[in-house]
Amino acid sequence: xxxxxxxxxxxxxxxxxxxxxxxxxxxxxxxxxxxxxxxxxxxxxxxxxxxxxxxxxxxxxxxxxxxxxxxxxxxxxxxxxxxxxxxxxxxxxxxxxxxxxxxxxxxxxxxxxxxxxxxxxxxxxxxxxxxxxxxxxxxxxxxxxxxxxxxxxxxxxxxxxxxxxxxxxxxxxxxxxxxxxxxxxxxxxxxxxxxxxxxxxxxxxxxxxxxxxxxxxxxxxxxxxxxxxxxxxxxxxxxxxxxxxxxxxxxxxxxxxxxxxxxxxxxxxxxxxxxxxxxxxxxxxxxxxxxxxxxxxxxxxxxxxxxxxxxxxxxxxxxxxxxxxxxxxxxxxxxxxxxxxxxxxxxxxxxxxxxxxxxxxxxxxxxxxxxxxxxxxxxxxxxxxxxxxxxxxxxxxxxxxxxxxxxxxxxxxxxxxxxxxxxxxxxxxxxx
Amino acid sequence: xxxxxxxxxxxxxxxxxxxxxxxxxxxxxxxxxxxxxxxxxxxxxxxxxxxxxxxxxxxxxxxxxxxxxxxxxxxxxxxxxxxxxxxxxxxxxxxxxxxxxxxxxxxxxxxxxxxxxxxxxxxxxxxxxxxxxxxxxxxxxxxxxxxxxxxxxxxxxxxxxxxxxxxxxxxxxxxxxxxxxxxxxxxxxxxxxxxxxxxxxxxxxxxxxxxxxxxxxxxxxxxxxxxxxxxxxxxxxxxxxxxxxxxxxxxxxxxxxxxxxxxxxxxxxxxxxxxxxxxxxxxxxxxxxxxxxxxxxxxxxxxxxxxxxxxxxxxxxxxxxxxxxxxxxxxxxxxxxxxxxxxxxxxxxxxxxxxxxxxxxxxxxxxxxxxxxxxxxxxxxxxxxxxxxxxxxxxxxxxxxxxxxxxxxxxxxxxxxxxxxxxxxxxxxxxxxxxxxxxxxxxxxxxxxxxxxxx
Numbered sequence: 001x002x003x004x005x006x007x008x009x010x011x012x013x014x015x016x017x018x019x020x021x022x023x024x025x026x027x028x029x030x031x032x033x034x035x036x037x038x039x040x041x042x043x044x045x046x047x048x049x050x051x052x053x054x055x056x057x058x059x060x061x062x063x064x065x066x067x068x069x070x071x072x073x074x075x076x077x078x079x080x081x082x083x084x085x086x087x088x089x090x091x092x093x094x095x096x097x098x099x100x101x102x103x104x105x106x107x108x109x110x111x112x113x114x115x116x117x118x119x120x121x122x123x124x125x126x127x128x129x130x131x132x133x134x135x136x137x138x139x140x141x142x143x144x145x146x147x148x149x150x151x152x153x154x155x156x157x158x159x160x161x162x163x164x165x166x167x168x169x170x171x172x173x174x175x176x177x178x179x180x181x182x183x184x185x186x187x188x189x190x191x192x193x194x195x196x197x198x199x200x201x202x203x204x205x206x207x208x209x210x211x212x213x214x215x216x217x218x219x220x221x222x223x224x225x226x227x228x229x230x231x232x233x234x235x236x237x238x239x240x241x242x243x244x245x246x247x248x249x250x251x252x253x254x255x256x257x258x259x260x261x262x263x264x265x266x267x268x269x270x271x272x273x274x275x276x277x278x279x280x281x282x283x284x285x286x287x288x289x290x291x292x293x294x295x296x297x298x299x300x301x302x303x304x305x306x307x308x309x310x311x312x313x314x315x316x317x318x319x320x321x322x323x324x325x326x327x328x329x330x331x332x333x334x335x336x337x338x339x340x341x342x343x344x345x346x347x348x349x350x351x352x353x354x355x356x357x358x359x360x361x362x363x364x365x366x367x368x369x370x371x372x373x374x375x376x377x378x379x380x381x382x383x384x385x386x387x388x389x390x391x392x393x394x395x396x397x398x399x400x401x402x403x404x405x406x407x408x409x410x411x412x413x414x415x416x417x418x419x420x421x422x423x424x425x426x427x428x429x430x431x432x
Numbered sequence: 433x434x435x436x437x438x439x440x441x442x443x444x445x446x447x448x449x450x451x452x453x454x455x456x457x458x459x460x461x462x463x464x465x466x467x468x469x470x471x472x473x474x475x476x477x478x479x480x481x482x483x484x485x486x487x488x489x490x491x492x493x494x495x496x497x498x499x500x501x502x503x504x505x506x507x508x509x510x511x512x513x514x515x516x517x518x519x520x521x522x523x524x525x526x527x528x529x530x531x532x533x534x535x536x537x538x539x540x541x542x543x544x545x546x547x548x549x550x551x552x553x554x555x556x557x558x559x560x561x562x563x564x565x566x567x568x569x570x571x572x573x574x575x576x577x578x579x580x581x582x583x584x585x586x587x588x589x590x591x592x593x594x595x596x597x598x599x600x601x602x603x604x605x606x607x608x609x610x611x612x613x614x615x616x617x618x619x620x621x622x623x624x625x626x627x628x629x630x631x632x633x634x635x636x637x638x639x640x641x642x643x644x645x646x647x648x649x650x651x652x653x654x655x656x657x658x659x660x661x662x663x664x665x666x667x668x669x670x671x672x673x674x675x676x677x678x679x680x681x682x683x684x685x686x687x688x689x690x691x692x693x694x695x696x697x698x699x700x701x702x703x704x705x706x707x708x709x710x711x712x713x714x715x716x717x718x719x720x721x722x723x724x725x726x727x728x729x730x731x732x733x734x735x736x737x738x739x740x741x742x743x744x745x746x747x748x749x750x751x752x753x754x755x756x757x758x759x760x761x762x763x764x765x766x767x768x769x770x771x772x773x774x775x776x777x778x779x780x781x782x783x784x785x786x787x788x789x790x791x792x793x794x795x796x797x798x799x800x801x802x803x804x805x806x807x808x809x810x811x812x813x814x815x816x817x818x819x820x821x822x823x824x825x826x827x828x829x830x831x832x833x834x835x836x837x838x839x840x841x842x843x844x845x846x847x848x849x850x851x852x853x854x855x856x857x858x859x860x861x862x863x864x865x866x867x868x869x870x871x872x873x874x875x876x877x878x879x880x881x882x883x884x885x886x887x
Binding site for chain 2: 066067068069347348349350351353354366372392393
């Protein structure tokens with residue numbers, strides 16, 4: 001039996017699925033519903049100084065859909081909690097008391113002054129919360145006031161605030177990173193240098209999700225005007241995975257705990273984040289799309305997969321894929337693959353042919369003996385995987401490695417030895 | 433379908449077997465139109481295949497993946513333009529094409545999960561949307577000075593006329609009946625063309641201009657082909673099949689023995705279906721689409737027992753499997769291997785019909801046995817095929833090649849007369865489908881246009 005219990009910075013939770021700091025964790029009623037549904041923990045929606053911020057009364061959210069209106073991307077212009085600090089603190093205390101086995105982390109965002117942090121941290125500590133997460137990520141509304149991503153984009157500020165927080169609380173401190181930065185490793189290093197206990201990422205991505213072509217205004221819009229918002233959901237997962245992996249494999253932050261965030265929708269997404277170094281994951285958009293019940297699929301799916309693979313504890317999978325994340329220059333250039341089309345699975349839509357013909361290497365036939373027939377021409381196939389990407393049938397096209405003989409495309413014999421760009425003759429900087 | 437009222441059990445041939453509500457329900461849309469949401473969901477299923485098999489399967493070569501992609505991108509009117517540029521009767525074909533043996537049979541989704549994209553219903557969604565918008569995507573070409581006579585205002589003739597008009601030629605359409613549309617107007621089952629779809633489409637088609645229509649004018653009666661050839665630069669013959677096959681049985685002229693096509697035409701034109709007489713026990717002889725149409729519609733008009741009797745086995749029936757299923761789910765019984773022997777009468781009225789059992793004989797030919805069965809009937813419908821009546825061609829007939837009793841045409845739909853083209857059901861070798869007739873008309877128009885351009 002696989003054990004889903006999770007421990008992150010000493011914070012225990014029955015499973016590694018936390019709800020991220022966002023609307024689902026804004027109030028006692030929501031968080032209680034989440035815990036009843038089975039979520040392992042929450043990061044309470046960001047608290048700020050009184051008087052609380054105000055939100056627009058127009059729409060706060062925008063969506064990007066796939067053709068069947070499946071929500072692929074989501075953005076928001078909501079600000080941090082717009083309720084009085086005292087009410088939030090009281091509710092946090094009550095919920096933590098009612099649900100002692102669940103993780104209760106509180107997200108914070110106050111001005112970039114030591115006094116402000118020094119003031120709020122003891123108030124949070126008093127609630128019995130397990131830790132704090134510093135919101136250095138929000139890309140809209142707060143950043144213009146010198147908070148959120150305005151801090152997260154300056155590694156020196158990240159380090160400074162992290163240090164203040166560690167000085168003024170005994171709680172674990174997680175720094176939430178913004179993806180709206182050129183190289184996410186720098187704020188992660190700064191967080192560690194400042195003494196923070198972990199990073200969580202990613203926060204939302206600066207975005208305009210769509211344009212209302214009748215009003216000629218970005219969506220969502222209030223009184224005819226719109227603004228950029230924070231993008232999240234399945235669409236941002238690939239960017240988040242890369243950033244998590246970058247930090248996990250950076251020697252400067254090696255072993256630094258990571259909480260993975262960004263479009264986690266199924267157990268598989270969670271397993272991928274964890275394989276790339278996240279100790280747990282935080283979820284928001286999937287819950288806001290389907291409700292809290294999805295945690296049943298998340299926990300059961302992760303558990304079943306771990307059991308199938310023989311993993312005992314969640315820690316067993318954390319970082320398991322990191323050794324295989326490398327830089328392009330180290331990829332084996334002697335590894336040769338050809339696409340193979342399973343004729344029994346092929347439904348003859350012809351998309352592999354036309355995309356290869358129009359946009360790639362003219363390596364897939366369209367007919368054979370006057371019949372519609374799609375087959376790979378090895379002498380043209382570069383093994384690019386485009387056909388696999390566009391084929392509607394899973395496993396119909398696979399990439400098969402050539403282990404011997406001559407590559408008919410290059411006329412070069414297959415070399416079983418490993419060789420990469422660093423030693424390639426075409427590389428002007430090749431090692432001798 | 434409601435048919436359980438006391439009225440419906442009235443003996444013999446009767447009108448008003450059903451309530452007004454029953455008629456309305458029984459003759460409303462067989463397949464309700466897709467809503468926008470349904471169309472979006474269904475269009476997402478299309479894979480946008482390369483050299484798509486559905487296009488190859490469509491007699492008019494509609495670019496199906498493109499029009500479905502246009503629907504999914506919220507461009508229904510653009511989708512309709514894609515459809516109508518290949519098939520000006522795209523709206524009617526969406527309703528009455530046997531898609532299960534054409535585009536939808538070829539859909540690769542059949543291989544993937546045994547369920548094709550609903551191409552027909554998506555096509556209807558697009559064309560309905562355009563017609564409802566009132567937009568006219570076509571423009572008549574600059575007048576060429578050429579004049580073409582089109583004989584027959586059905587799908588073949590009007591498709592030809594429309595394409596010629598787009599090329600700038602002046603067209604006069606001669607139609608023997610009172611209304612244009614041909615079988616779309618007089619032949620297709622009412623529940624497939626609810627809401628005046630056929631008429632609306634003809635109006636849309638004519639709105640492009642350049643087409644004069646003369647209804648109530650029949651070839652061979654009011655005009656001759658020789659006259660048309662003399663008065664026009666080219667002639668297109670698309671007059672369909674005016675003759676119906678006979679049973680050759682005694683009693684065939686009794687009032688209870690009817691031609692299915694005539695009855696369907698009457699039904700389609702009826703202002704009030706409750707005034708249409710319908711039998712209580714109906715026997716339909718035949719195995720094609722017409723047999724299904726008249727049987728299902730009789731049932732929906734309140735007939736108590738409707739039986740289709742076909743002289744051969746199920747696999748030889750011309751009606752598609754889908755149509756056979758439709759008949760059976762409507763409560764129509766289909767009996768195979770029944771060869772009409774004699775019509776039974778009582779007091780001068782039809783009372784039944786006796787059949788002899790058939791079986792497969794030598795060389796697969798139908799062999800009639802001595803065993804027989806009898807069905808009670810107040811009405812017997814003959815749906816055993818229609819024929820071309822060459823006599824309407826008058827003295828020109830001698831110069832026109834026929835094949836199998838119909839006009840012979842080449843690939844461009846040219847007849848053996850240099851200035852006469854033909855298409856639709858009156859030509860040999862066709863499939864007797866609306867969509868094939870439309871393609872004939874379109875091809876003939878292009879050929880006529882090319883002939884004008886070369887002359």
